[in-house]
Amino acid sequence: NRELDCIKQMQFPGYFMIVWDFIRYAKENDIPVGPGRGSAAGSLVAYVMEITDVDPLQNELLFERFLNPERISMPDIDIDFCMNRRGEVIEYVKRKYGSDQVAQIITFNTMAAKAAIKDVGRALDMPYGEVDRIAKMIPPTIGITIEQAMKDSPMLATAYEGDARIKEVIHAAIRLEGLIRGAGVHAAGVVIAPQPLTELVPVTLTKDESLVTAYDMKAVEKMGLLKMDFLGLTTLTVIDDCLKLIKQNRGEVGEMSKVPLDDEKTYEQVFHRALTSGVFQFESGGMRDVLRRYKPTTVEDLTALNALYRPGPIQGGMIDDFIERKWGRRAVEYLLPELEPLLRETLGVIVYQEQVMQISNVVAGYSLGDADLLRRAMGKKDAAEMDKQRERFMSGAAANKHPKDTAGKLFDLMAQFAGYGFNKSHSAAYALLAYHTAWLKTHYPVEFMAALLTSETSKPENVVKYISECREINISVVPPDVQVSFANFTPIGDAIGFGLAAIKNVGHHAIESIIAARAVLQSEGKRGFSSLWEFCEKVDLRLMNKRVIESLIKAGAMDSFGGRAQVTAALDKAMERAQKAQRDEASGQHGLFGIFDSDISPASGGHHEDDLPKVAEWDEHTRLQNEKEVLGFFVSGH
DSSP states (O other): OHHHHHHHHTTOHHHHHHHHHHHHHHHHTTOOBOSOOGGGGGOHHHHHTTSOOSOTTTTTOOGGGTOBTTBOOOOOOEEEEETTTHHHHHHHHHHHHOTTTEEEEEEEEEOOHHHHHHHHHHHTTOOHHHHHHHHHTSOOOTTOOHHHHHHHOHHHHHHHHHOHHHHHHHHHHHHHTTSEEEEEEEEEEEEEOSSOGGGTSOEEEOTTSOEEESSOHHHHHHTTOEEEEEEEEHHHHHHHHHHHHHHHHHOOOOOGGGSOTTOHHHIIIIIITTOOTTSTTOOSHHHHHHHHHHOOOSHHHHHHHHHHOSHHHHHTTHHHHHHHHHTTSSOOOOSSGGGHHHHGGGTTOOOBHHHHHHHHHHHHOOOHHHHHHHHHHHHHTOHHHHHHHHHHHHHHHHHTTOOHHHHHHHHHHHHHHHTTOBOHHHHHHHHHHHHHHHHHHHHOHHHHHHHHHHHTTTOHHHHHHHHHHHHHTTOOEEOOOTTTOOSSOEEETTEEEOOGGGSTTOOHHHHHHHHHHHHHHHHTTOOSOOSHHHHHHHSOTTSOOHHHHHHHHHTTTTGGGSOHHHHHHHHHHHHHHHHHHHHHHHTTOTTSSGGGOTTOBTTTTBOOGGGSOOOOOOOHHHHHHHHHHHHSSOSSOO
């Protein structure tokens, strides 16, 4: 009721209903939704409305960190959706509130030093090579200005002094630097307005005719418009794909909300051994090192590590301190006995912003709303505000009979940690997601790794990384094969079949045509394609040109038809003949003289393996080179 009263008093019920409505739509349409992110996970109302999936009572999260009557600002509920289907939710919101009342938000790209020089050079008709040479003299420091570059790069200064044209370019570029060069669309922000947006803000259309506000995010917020963040999160896509594969492969229906959070096997196999590829937010080398040393055993541990693994706490030595305390090599101490229930979970270390709020509430009698203002002042390191707060904290602590020097020490400690403090609500929601991925990886490793590989299809370097991790956990990845492979990486028993979509130049239409032709042959009781000739005849050659089939051969996906060099040599003839057959069939001429056609022996309905041209097989170097070209790595030799 306290939360409901606060939401009503601040006039935000409509906001909650809008969010509840599009999340309900996503869940009813099987679009994966994240467990919550940011401070919204601290709201019990949001949890009961199924906007978030993290129980704020069990996790001791604070509502005031999210909404606070003493801090009047728009609430901010950011929602994660599956990467592939996020657009469907935005489309639903447009249909519901009217496409003239919903828009994404514009972003402005400004001219940085190098871009300004290149643009000016082009406008002054300078040869590209020369302009590029000047631009390359600018040091690669992020956000560097041309004036700074002149001081840092002696080469640039010399060129400027020695050449009148270069001087002209640099003078003009300095005047243009920092101006807006073009506009883009904000990755996640969506505005929902109570009336047509044209009555409230200027709008513009993107290339694909969708509406965007012509004010950027800060301006839109200042105008009091309702902004929501619809974020795409690949992890949700991986979990969803994994559950679908489990159902397909084993007929089991998995529900992540029913997974036990204390599964020892998950902690031991994934977190203690730091085999965390694909485990949300726990993949980096540094984080793996922390996991090996800390050996987490609960979701609370994961929440704390998630909050601590950031530059501030790492440099402040907080992680080492945390690990030492866990193993009893350093004593866990509390400045006051009242702090124990608040800091027990984090071994006496202040890790979360919520703990700063609770301490000021318990020790110095702050209301949680005021405590949130104190947390903000500490985070911003506003000296004047801090002096005021310090006085108030000390008098509150004295009123509660706490010794003066201990209270002063405690305030300094809080101020030191508040700069690093992390939002526990956000950390708890993301730790839950990390645990879910780890649980799937432990109990269904083949399906999980297949889903993970599929999500990284477009990045060969990640595919290589995850395939080598598959080998570490004894899962073999079977090379691509037109007789069995699908577009995505797919479980085949206890192995993973390579996805055809991960082969360069092979598009989805071509893959669909291969799978459809194969299904027709299998329904006739055949094993699949009997030869290259049959393959070319049965697939739709309008959807795949020679380059696509050559890529399949180089990847080894056609090894069942014969040696790669022979199949490549026969390709032109096979395609030509199949195209003629497909044309004849379309015009109804096939079969009349087929029996007398000297090329085709009627018994086999095609050509024998030995009918492939007799050419020398590729040497190992050529074969591996070709595999690397279309797959990004070697399948057969390595």
